[in-house]
Amino acid sequence: MPLPLFAPLTAGSGEAAASPAGVQGAAPPGRAPQPQRRTLALLLPRLPVERLRRPGPVAVWAQRGARRVVVSVSAEASAAGLRAGQALADAQAILPEVVLVPEDPAGDAAALERLALWALRFTPLVGLVAEDGLILDITGVDHLFGGEAALREEVLGRLGRMGLTARGAVAGMAGTAVALVRGGWEGVLPTRQEAPAVAPLGLAALRLEPDLVGALQGLGLRDVGSVAAQPRAGLVRRFGAGLARALDEALGHAARPITPIRPPPEMAVARDFADPVVTREGIEAALAGLLDDLCRALREAGRGARRMLLRTHRVDGEVQDIAIGTGLATRDPKHLARLFQGKLDRLAPECGFERITLEAPRTDPLTGAQENLGTAGRTARQEELAQLLDRLSQRLPVWRLAPRASHWPERAMARADPFAPVAVPEGWAPRPRPVRLLRKPPALEVMAEVPDGPPFRLRLGRAWQRVLRAEGPERIEPEWWRDRPDRLPRDYYRVELESGARLWVCRAGPMGAEARWVLHGHLP
Incomplete structure (x- = not known):
């Protein structure tokens, strides 16, 4: 059964609870009454010393102003008369063999x-x-x-x-x-x-x-x-x-908010194992079963997953997570299994996993018609491209370029989600530009027939080369609303050298000998 939004996980095998965590009070007419809120509070008074897992009497101490005091003691140290809040010197006098460990709040x-x-x-x-x-x-x-x-x-x-x-x-x-x-x-x-x-x-x-x-x-x-x-x-x-x-x-007169350590998932399934899972084959088999269960629940709810989280609970209490994301909503178990496949090596079962959960923290509506025909006219080829990008994004960053409202070359494009629709700014028009701008443009030596004319010879590296063709200039003024006052205007030229190279060169500053020329990119 699928989980309702923000409903708790089950403790059973592969099933989800059907009753969400409700709020106290009477239910509206025509609706079932919501369950009373119930909470379990846990206190771990010896966590600082017990997490160290050291045998014998152990005490954790801390500096409190000018005093050194005991903040946590093990059961053996407590039986010998040590207690939290005691002066460190008194604790050493009572139990000289006690192992003293400095406080580690971050740990x-x-x-x-x-x-x-x-x-x-x-x-x-x-x-x-x-x-x-x-x-x-x-x-x-x-x-x-x-x-x-x-x-x-x-x-x-x-x-x-x-x-x-x-x-x-x-x-x-x-x-x-x-x-x-x-x-x-x-x-x-x-x-x-x-x-x-x-x-x-x-x-x-x-x-x-x-x-x-x-x-x-x-x-x-x-x-x-x-x-x-x-x-x-x-x-x-x-x-x-x-x-x-x-x-x-x-006294129960005011509610105490609970800030969750992790936001509750929209949908989730879980399985417990009497015999802990320790092998890769066992983990893959458990994942396949969980994917089938969750994708079935997503199909019944008319939704598709955008993000999934595989959480494994080891016998010794260690919890390990693996997360995947998709560009488009999906409930295809085979595709999701391929995305998880390359990340399962990160799991360290050691003594074995006694519980594995699969969560969908983020889902989007996905009807049967959309799944068969594509969302907003999506074709089968586009669906294959989306799945390819999903697989690539599990190994390296995937993005696309989108136009931005700026005529300054470094700001004219920005990285965007490859699946997000591209909004073209009003008045924006593409211009001849290099596919990639050089992050650190190298300086050029240029000869021009007239101070404000295009170059006819330039030196890139050690050799001078003759310019066969040149187009320009394209004058670009600084954006006064975001640039510093001393930024200089630029003149850009598209030039073709006798070697066949096509370059996008820039002249910044005053014309003549004081002008600074740089290579800003290679034209296709």
Whole structure:
């Protein structure tokens, strides 16, 4: 079955979920009610140290002003009494054999992004939360795993097998789920229970600045409920609007936006494998099946793909992507398979792929009549040319020249999409020009009968050559609205030498001995 626009991927083999992620609220008359929004928040408190995969007690430290403090500790170091926020000297005194590693924020961010890509196996809408959390929109996909509780256990179990400590909470609002998991609450929260569940949590659930937490605790406000019970105007006036926003998101009164790590695809299919795929033949067979499924879904939807993404999930959690693009919308599995063929060598299965997905992030309308007769009068030969350009574009840049509204030679043409229609600027007319202008025009020595006349002899290299024929001049003035004031006008001549060469030469500057001659291109 095809995926509706922005619907989540399935966890089954080669199928897509039929229920899109909807918004909360009553459905309009005559339409089925939209499902309640449900989100899964994940917290990875030891990601900086666990991603290093070092045995024994390990601690990550960082410089905070004049102090060196511990920011993350392994389970072994925690059991020995080390904790985040501790002074580095104290940690060394408690556990001298601890392995100390300096903080690497860029490495931590890259590891979290890889985990977000890995989480796309559960839902197409995954976002990052600060530097140690993920948020998954699981609306409409929980039934594929046996319910929300089973889905949560599946995610936590897989993360545990990857050697990562994780906590997870499911709630209706994204802000509530994040607050619950940061406050130490785990499980599945029923709908409309946000405020009662969040109120008893400590202020750590709101992820506030340490100075703000200290100020609130100094007033005797030690949990979310006690802060929320205070007059809102007074809180905003004293502590700022950020505290009010954090409270509203945690209590479910305001929506917390999810910025997806990847935009949800328009259509997608996926397959899981009990035995991981490790061979090239197995990958090709899986790709062929996925292409058949997706092209069938595109045909039923009356659309064609402009871009496709093959995403492979390795057993160890590594995610690898291969993308292809087409100039024209297509749903021909054989043509798409040829485009993927040259890129499959980039995949490194190693221990094998346990899940492969094929997505169409971009599609265009394509009816059956258009596919048979061509779009806008497209002939079979044009279709073959389009497929040839698609194959070439997977290996090198492909473009065409299009006219641009400028009479200055360097600006008269521009690179354009080979499949895009060419719009000719008003008043634009082709002129005799070289097929290719020289990027760095070489200087010429020229003899002319009169100062403002065409050349009759010129030296290109070491030898002087006689000019048999010359046409010109063609005077080109600078474009005052975009050129610098000191740019000089140019006089162009088309000349034919006794050797048979036909050149496009330019004279810039005042006439006579001070004029500067250059070769700007070769004429056909």
